[in-house]
Amino acid sequence: MIAEILSLLFLAAGTVFILISAVGVVRMPDIYLRMSASTKSSTLGVGFILLGAAAYFFHDLGVFSRAIAIIVFLLLTAPVSAHMIGRAAYHTGVPLWRKSRYDDLYGKFDPQGKHLDSSLESTQRNPLLDEF
Amino acid sequence: MINAAAMYFFLPMMVLAVVISFIRLVRGPSLPDRVVALDLMTTLGIAVIAVYAMAFNQPIFIDIAVVVALISFLGTIAFAYYVYRRVDQ
Numbered sequence: 001m002i003a004e005i006l007s008l009l010f011l012a013a014g015t016v017f018i019l020i021s022a023v024g025v026v027r028m029p030d031i032y033l034r035m036s037a038s039t040k041s042s043t044l045g046v047g048f049i050l051l052g053a054a055a056y057f058f059h060d061l062g063v064f065s066r067a068i069a070i071i072v073f074l075l076l077t078a079p080v081s082a083h084m085i086g087r088a089a090y091h092t093g094v095p096l097w098r099k100s101r102y103d104d105l106y107g108k109f110d111p112q113g114k115h116l117d118s119s120l121e122s123t124q125r126n127p128l129l130d131e132f
Numbered sequence: 133m134i135n136a137a138a139m140y141f142f143l144p145m146m147v148l149a150v151v152i153s154f155i156r157l158v159r160g161p162s163l164p165d166r167v168v169a170l171d172l173m174t175t176l177g178i179a180v181i182a183v184y185a186m187a188f189n190q191p192i193f194i195d196i197a198v199v200v201a202l203i204s205f206l207g208t209i210a211f212a213y214y215v216y217r218r219v220d221q
Contacts, residue, residue, distance in 0.1 A: 004134050011138065011183070015145045018179060022149035025156045025172055031165050034156070038172040046179045053182040053194065056134060063191040070178065070194075070201050077205040081171060084212035089164035091216055 007055040014048030017041050030097035031089050039082040047071050098130050138187035146180045167211045174204035 024037025054067035096103055103126040150173055157169035178197045185193035 007134055007186070008137060011134075011142050011186075014179065015142055018149045018176060019145060019152075021172065022152040022176070025153050025169060031162065031168060034165065035168050038153075038168055038175075042172055042175045046175055046182075049179040049182050050197075053186055056186050057191050057194070060191055063194050066194045066198055067182070070198055073198075073201050073205075074175070074178075077201075078175075081205060081208040081212065084209055085164055085167055085171070085215075088212045088215040089162070092162075092164070092218070094162045094164055 003055050003058050007052040010048050010052030010055060014045045014052060017045030017048060021045060030100070031094050032086060033097065035082050035086055039078050043074055043078045046074060050074075095128055096126065098128065100129055103129060135187055135189060138183050142183050143180070143187055146176060146183055150176050150180070163215055164212075167208065167215065170211070171204065171208045174200065174207065177204070 018041075021037055021041035024041060025034050028034040028037050050067045050071050054064050057063040057067070090105060106126040153169050153172045153176065157166050157173070160166040160169060178200050181193050181197040181200065185191060185197075
């Protein structure tokens with residue numbers, strides 16, 4: 001009984017976060033902000049849902065440990081894949097939102113754009129962003 | 133209690149989230165936008181499978197969620213690598 005109530009609470013919390021992440025992916029103005037919404041919020045939401053599944057199947061140790069294993073795996077892999085997509089997007093020149101304040105990577109790629117070089121000293125701003 | 137709640141409330145909410153993120157997959161102005169939307173949809177697929185396992189009391193479906201988690205990570209990495217390399221040609 002207590003496991004069911006706990007499971008319901010986890011499911012409700014996870015559903016809220018998942019809906020927030022889906023709305024954020026549609027409404028955010030920029031791929032980098034969209035990635036922030038999708039990665040963080042959906043990982044939290046799916047983690048809550050799987051915690052609910054773990055609480056519901058608590059009597060079965062195999063299923064319980066598998067649900068916990070999925071949570072650990074998601075926490076390990078979501079930042080890695082978000083980093084890969086963000087790097088690829090910046091590399092292929094997907095523009096930032098016009099109202100972004102900082103673009104610290106601007107000018108830090110060498111002219112071919114292949115390698116990131118922090119020793120390239122660049123004080124110029126990204127001209128596509130608004131002035132503040 | 134939880135079977136009915138999962139089947140009639142939580143599962144439709146998950147499907148609604150998948151449909152909303154599908155809008156970004158269709159509209160996304162650039163290829164990485166679509167990759168982000170696809171990544172979110174596969175992540176939501178794991179949640180749908182977990183809720184389905186609870187709704188119909190079939191714990192065996194959690195195994196499928198493990199496999200989907202592994203495959204979706206590999207797929208996202210492959211898409212990102214493809215986007216990264218596509219500029220060279």
